[in-house]
Amino acid sequence: MPELKREDVKVTVENGVLTISGERKFEKEEKKRKYHRVERGYGTFLRSFTLPDDADTSKVKAEFKNGLLTVHLAKSERAKPKQIEVNRRLSCDGVIERVRRIKIRRARIEPAAIK
Numbered sequence: 001m002p003e004l005k006r007e008d009v010k011v012t013v014e015n016g017v018l019t020i021s022g023e024r025k026f027e028k029e030e031k032k033r034k035y036h037r038v039e040r041g042y043g044t045f046l047r048s049f050t051l052p053d054d055a056d057t058s059k060v061k062a063e064f065k066n067g068l069l070t071v072h073l074a075k076s077e078r079a080k081p082k083q084i085e086v087n088r089r090l091s092c093d094g095v096i097e098r099v100r101r102i103k104i105r106r107a108r109i110e111p112a113a114i115k
Contacts, residue, residue: 006064013057021046
């Protein structure tokens, strides 16, 4: 956005839509010995972008430097991947063995006596 100032650019977020708007104004005056020329230009611009569902609209940041507008969007916490622990599933034999050990402990007898 050459020839624009930071004050001339407006960035808004509303209902999941990022809007960049502004107004360009310039005036060029040239005075020579035989002529005097003034060139003026005005115009507004507006551009809207629908944000993805996983964008966190409360963390939108914009910076304007040397005619370059940079907009940063962050993903929401719910959109970031999570590691889910996979538990080991016990087979029937494993469950029977655990029950057998519990019975042994409760009865306080030798393992060979329980079948």
